[in-house]
Amino acid sequence: MATLSSYDDHLIFTALAFVISSLIFLLAFKTKSRKLNLPPGPPGWPIVGNLFQVARSGKPFFEYVNEVRLKYGSIFTLKMGTRTMIILTDAKLVHEAMIKQGATYATRPPENPTRTIFSENKFTVNAALYGPVWKSLRRNMVQNMLSSTRLKEFRAVRDNAMDRLINRLKAEAEKNSGVVWVLKDARFAVFCILVAMCFGLEMDEETVERIDQVMKNVLITLDPRIDDYLPILSPFFSKQRKKALEVRREQIEFLAPIIEQRRRAIQNPGSDHTATTFSYLDTLFDLKIEGKKSAPSDAELVSLCSEFLNGGTDTTATAVEWGMAQLIANPHVQTKLYEEIKRTVGDKKVDEKDVEKMPYLHAVVKELLRKHPPTHFVLTHAVTEPTTLGGYDIPVDANVEVFTPSIAEDPKFWSNPEKFDPDRFISGGEEADITGVTGVKMIPFGAGRRICPGLGMATVHIHLMMARMVQEFEWGAYPPEKKLDFSGKWEFTVVMKESLRATIKPREETLQL
């Protein structure tokens, strides 16, 4: 969910809608709410529900929710125009819903028209309804790309991207008196890995950057609009709809030739010297989907590839940004991590086998995912049939949202929850199953049937990036005396409000690359 403050511009339309249809709505609303026992929530206005309150708070949606939670507790309702959002903020209820009643909560709500365009009518893992299409797509992604065996095959791709990351940081620091932008560099490194895994073609940095630009345009177009909540206003947004179709056309026109290049390369082995041995696309060309006669179309392939690239880029880079910020704010943690790296690998550069032998690194990454879950909400869920939770009705047309920070900072589970303290997982004796199966305490990747299938790959990327970055450089604040601000803002994920700039000093000139 993005910030809604930009919707202020559109309040005029909302007012118009209010006048036109309040009578109809009031009748419909009264009949409906008499039947349902929805969780309580802040009283809203006819038609627009709580939209005005959210917009006028001037706060990002995640901050607004955090405030409402203090008054309404572990489960509450926000009426966002025609949508009913039921928000869960408490571990027990989330476990009950996502794990115990997992199959019931495993589907997705109807999408807005823009999202439907980009998901090619819900033909992606994240958007598909719980059913045969989702099962086929998810099974394919997990078994053929994200299993631990498959992941190992892409080790060289990761090594290459890590070397590029270090070189980019060095070059940037040389140009800018030792100062670097963490998010941008981490983002590019992970994007290079995903592009290579997705298309199986070696590409120069310029092409990768162009793909990135296309993806960013898509993400911007997907930002929620007021007519997503009040479809009655959609006639006022025909320009935006046209723009969305244009961006979709550009996305297909740009990616279809790359897809075609890979198709030709595997049909004529040896014909393309840029082709690598295996890619996500190879698993999709002839994919059999239950209930579907033909293999995925080009447009569907574009949607599936875009999902693969988008799912793991901003999320992972965001985690690295927060992680590096915490290492800067807590120099003793950085020193301890550096000592573990040196003890484990000596003078050679860290690789992912070494990473497996570093408990402190694992604790640092787990702690950063607890303190700074990159998304704050899991993707929106919906129930497959009407059910109840915490004594309230959960209807099939409700958007079920899980707010994760309140769980990961719940003093019932964590000692000094606001403190960044990786040692809690070592000497502190605290534990957490991040899949939530044995109990929900921190779920940065969601929980249950729709849990992020990229969990394993994402943690490998975060471990590796942070280990290499700390091994090569000593990290400090910029300007040096600056106290870092740990507040966040929404930008596809929850990133640092003030994007992290850091000073880096090479540790030792003698590292054997």
Ligand code: HEM
């Ligand atoms: C730190 C990195 C990442 C974080 C924090 C993250 C977080 C999440 C979250 C919270 C969800 C929603 C789960 C739910 O609906 O209950 C999700 C779903 C998903 N993620 Fe990730 N993710 C990350 C990396 C990745 C990577 C690397 C990939 C794959 C390339 C990926 C692919 C997906 C897909 C396909 C889904 C939809 C799953 C479904 O609906 O069945 N993610 N992720």
